[in-house]
Amino acid sequence: MNNQDFLKFTKEFYDNEALILAAKAYDEIAKIKITEDEQYFYCHVISCKYNVALVLNEFANYVLGTMNK
Secondary structure, X not given: OOHHHEEEEEOOOOOHHHHHHHHHHOOOOEEEEEEEOOOEEXXXXXXXXXXXXXXXXXXXXXXXXXXXX
16 A cells, blocks of 8 residues: 555544444445554555545545534
């Protein structure tokens, strides 16, 4: 994987539940694996039907949207 295949979300702002919900919602578009360390969640694209950069951008927007509910 290279730097364009994942997103990094700070734990200070994002919660794991929002990331899991988004990954499930995107399941038909991309397979996204969530990992974490002490400060961040990482969402790695394992496979994708479309342009990875575009999907990651839209995925990040979706995560934000789920947090506002």
